[in-house]
Amino acid sequence: MDILITGLLLGATYSLIAMGLTLQYGVARIMNLANGEMLVAGAFGAFWVFSAQTLSPFASAVFVVPGAFLLNWLIYRYLLRPLVRRAKNRGTLEVDTILATFGMSFAFVGIMLLVFGGGYFTYSYLAEPYFIFGSPFGLNRVVASLVAAVICGLLYWGIHGTRTGMAIRAVAVDPAAAGLVAIDVPRISAFSFALGGAVTAAGGIVLSTFLTMDASIGVVFTMKALIIVIMGGVGDVRGTIIASLILGLAETAVASLIDPGMTLAAAYLLFVLVLLVRPEGLFGRRHS
Amino acid sequence: MRCRTVLTLAAVAAFSVLSIGTASGADPIRIGAVAPKTGPLAAGAAITHWPNIQLWAHQVNERGGLKMKDGSRRKVEIIEYDDRTNPGETIKAVERLATQDKVDFIIAPYSTGLNVAAAPVFAKHGYPQITATSITDKIPELTARYSSIFFALGSTTALAGSVAEILSKLREERKIGNKVAMVNVADAFGIELAEAARPIFKKAGFEITYDRSYPLGTQDLSPIVKGAKASNPDAFVAWSYPPDTFALTEQSKIEGLEVKAYYTAVATAFPAYGGKFGSSVNGHLGAGGVNPDTPEMQAYFAAHKKVTGKQADYWASAVTYATLQVLEQAIEAVGTDRKAVTEHIKKGTFPTVMGPWKFFNQSIDKFWTVGQWQNGVFYGVASTGLPGAKPVITKTGW
Numbered sequence: 001m002d003i004l005i006t007g008l009l010l011g012a013t014y015s016l017i018a019m020g021l022t023l024q025y026g027v028a029r030i031m032n033l034a035n036g037e038m039l040v041a042g043a044f045g046a047f048w049v050f051s052a053q054t055l056s057p058f059a060s061a062v063f064v065v066p067g068a069f070l071l072n073w074l075i076y077r078y079l080l081r082p083l084v085r086r087a088k089n090r091g092t093l094e095v096d097t098i099l100a101t102f103g104m105s106f107a108f109v110g111i112m113l114l115v116f117g118g119g120y121f122t123y124s125y126l127a128e129p130y131f132i133f134g135s136p137f138g139l140n141r142v143v144a145s146l147v148a149a150v151i152c153g154l155l156y157w158g159i160h161g162t163r164t165g166m167a168i169r170a171v172a173v174d175p176a177a178a179g180l181v182a183i184d185v186p187r188i189s190a191f192s193f194a195l196g197g198a199v200t201a202a203g204g205i206v207l208s209t210f211l212t213m214d215a216s217i218g219v220v221f222t223m224k225a226l227i228i229v230i231m232g233g234v235g236d237v238r239g240t241i242i243a244s245l246i247l248g249l250a251e252t253a254v255a256s257l258i259d260p261g262m263t264l265a266a267a268y269l270l271f272v273l274v275l276l277v278r279p280e281g282l283f284g285r286r287h288s
Numbered sequence: 289m290r291c292r293t294v295l296t297l298a299a300v301a302a303f304s305v306l307s308i309g310t311a312s313g314a315d316p317i318r319i320g321a322v323a324p325k326t327g328p329l330a331a332g333a334a335i336t337h338w339p340n341i342q343l344w345a346h347q348v349n350e351r352g353g354l355k356m357k358d359g360s361r362r363k364v365e366i367i368e369y370d371d372r373t374n375p376g377e378t379i380k381a382v383e384r385l386a387t388q389d390k391v392d393f394i395i396a397p398y399s400t401g402l403n404v405a406a407a408p409v410f411a412k413h414g415y416p417q418i419t420a421t422s423i424t425d426k427i428p429e430l431t432a433r434y435s436s437i438f439f440a441l442g443s444t445t446a447l448a449g450s451v452a453e454i455l456s457k458l459r460e461e462r463k464i465g466n467k468v469a470m471v472n473v474a475d476a477f478g479i480e481l482a483e484a485a486r487p488i489f490k491k492a493g494f495e496i497t498y499d500r501s502y503p504l505g506t507q508d509l510s511p512i513v514k515g516a517k518a519s520n521p522d523a524f525v526a527w528s529y530p531p532d533t534f535a536l537t538e539q540s541k542i543e544g545l546e547v548k549a550y551y552t553a554v555a556t557a558f559p560a561y562g563g564k565f566g567s568s569v570n571g572h573l574g575a576g577g578v579n580p581d582t583p584e585m586q587a588y589f590a591a592h593k594k595v596t597g598k599q600a601d602y603w604a605s606a607v608t609y610a611t612l613q614v615l616e617q618a619i620e621a622v623g624t625d626r627k628a629v630t631e632h633i634k635k636g637t638f639p640t641v642m643g644p645w646k647f648f649n650q651s652i653d654k655f656w657t658v659g660q661w662q663n664g665v666f667y668g669v670a671s672t673g674l675p676g677a678k679p680v681i682t683k684t685g686w
Contacts, residue, residue: 002514003511006508006510006511006514009508010507010508013507013508106326109326110326113325113326113330117334118325118326118330118331118333118334118338119331119334119335119560119598120331120335120530120531120534120555120558120560122534122560122564123564124538124564124565124566127538127541127542128541128542129542129543129544136542136543136544137510137542138510138538138539138542139542141508210535210538211507211531211535212530212531212534212535214330214331214334215326215330215331216326216327216328216330216331216373217328217531220505224507248508251508252508252511255502255508255511255512256511256514256515259500259501260471260500260501260502260503260506260509260511260512260515261474261500261501261502261503263502263503263506264503
């Protein structure tokens with residue numbers, strides 16, 4: 001039971017890390033390697049609000065989320081749109097954006113070093129036990145899972161229940177065909193990319209309540225997000241959620257029952273297995 | 289065209305100001321510095337390494353520069369490179385400083401791994417390498433191989449041995465029992481310490497009830513803390529790195545891991561650790577420690593805060609600063625001849641912020657090994673022969 005709950009809490013954490021990338025990669029087709037840096041930037045916002053303004057770190061969402069949305073929209077509009085225009089097919093676009101965002105991640109790290117300095121950013125918020133079935137769990141992790149559930153729920157509803165969502169799904173499936181039915185593909189792509197960035201930054205706020213961050217830690221989150229998105233199937237919110245939970249449960253089970261040293265191995269083994277059995281991911285579509 | 293003329297004029301003006309600036313005094317002594325500004329160790333370097341270089345250069349230049357043998361004053365100029373926590377980059381940057389920038393001296397890099405990686409290059413070009421942040425049991429081999437390397441922070445076995453001694457003493461005083469839960473980060477430092485500690489703990493008669501490692505960057509350490517708690521230990525020892533030191537402590541607090549002796553390794557001495565957990569870490573043991581009550585340390589802490597805007601840590605910060613003091617005094621004594629400076633460091637005695645320093649076989653043999661948070665300050669409680677150690681207290685709840 002302990003393993004189940006701990007695993008679910010960790011899985012929820014992972015879904016926060018990966019959800020933004022799903023939107024950016026799945027819809028806007030940008031394999032954003034600077035995704036982790038956006039998460040760290042969100043975390044810094046929360047840290048600043050908590051330590052300098054002595055407010056709840058969640059209050060930082062008021063400016064971090066719209067700020068991240070705007071910033072990502074600008075990034076897409078001015079840095080990535082030229083690549084999208086130039087790309088002849090999906091393959092070249094992926095290679096180009098991987099290179100471009102890889103470079104961007106270094107620039108972000110540099111900017112964050114300048115602005116926030118290079119030290120560790122850590123604070124205590126809701127670091128108290130919360131009892132579920134008699135076992136203590138970190139209240140901040142429980143809150144993080146609830147936030148993750150809300151964000152995932154909203155995204156799922158937004159994508160499957162609204163007109164814009166339908167357009168997003170259409171672009172995810174086939175940008176060319178979506179254009180034929182009068183969907184403004186560039187606008188939807190920019191919107192998805194910006195939304196993805198905002199979700200990632202929101203994830204950063206939540207994660208900062210229990211993870212110790214520094215300016216160069218972003219790449220750790222990018223790697224995790226990459227695995228989850230590819231495991232879940234590109235462009236499917238459900239796949240990302242399921243993959244996150246599976247990964248969280250598997251890592252916790254291995255850490256508790258076998259050896260904590262094996263968690264990474266278990267995660268990658270799972271990843272390899274999924275790739276072998278379903279190369280398109282758990283919920284991915286087979287390319288015809 | 290007009291614009292260009294103005295620019296040219298401006299450039300000429302700037303250039304002449306520059307040349308006047310340097311012509312008025314002796315040439316500055318150029319000193320290279322290579323350490324992480326990005327990558328996994330960047331945050332540690334930003335706390336322990338870079339601020340001390342800034343502080344030292346500021347103080348030297350404020351005094352008017354280094355006082356050379358011939359009575360002249362020479363300022364120092366620092367040339368910094370980021371090695372991205374990558375040993376290959378460290379080597380390249382040291383090579384570049386020596387051959388292209390042709391600097392007079394190079395400050396030793398940050399961390400054990402990066403220092404060991406760069407040691408052959410320092411030795412090849414004959415630059416003294418006074419390390420402040422490398423801990424290893426290979427000091428005799430390394431100093432025998434490289435005549436220009438110096439160690440100041442101690443050895444792995446001494447660090448682990450001191451922990452065992454403290455636990456033994458607490459056991460003798462019947463404050464704790466026999467059971468130790470031990471975890472380590474699966475990275476060079478953690479593995480080496482865990483391997484050194486296992487036989488020492490066994491020899492001291494302790495029963496290791498839980499012994500596990502976890503990968504660097506693990507996002508959820510609660511299974512480890514749950515496992516350690518289930519083994520019902522009297523003492524908890526973690527050979528940990530900064531992010532997991534924070535995470536283990538927070539998780540232990542949440543799980544209510546009640547032990548009388550609680551030890552985490554690197555980062556326990558960081559002011560951020562005390563800042564984050566406040567009074568709940570009273571009695572926590574950790575790697576390092578200093579004697580913050582000496583007038584030298586008091587002055588150092590105040591200057592560090594004033595010049596860099598940050599608080600110094602309670603371990604390697606002062607040691608890093610002391611190595612720069614050694615370099616400073618050696619240059620003032622014998623000039624910028626690197627060979628003479630290296631020889632002088634081997635023989636001389638240097639008054640530093642850590643007290644008088646004399647290198648034996650190129651290493652400082654008196655260093656702090658264990659510190660403890662007591663009422664908001666991290667005091668040294670064990671060392672290899674330094675004065676001023678505080679008595680150890682037991683941890684009382686969270």
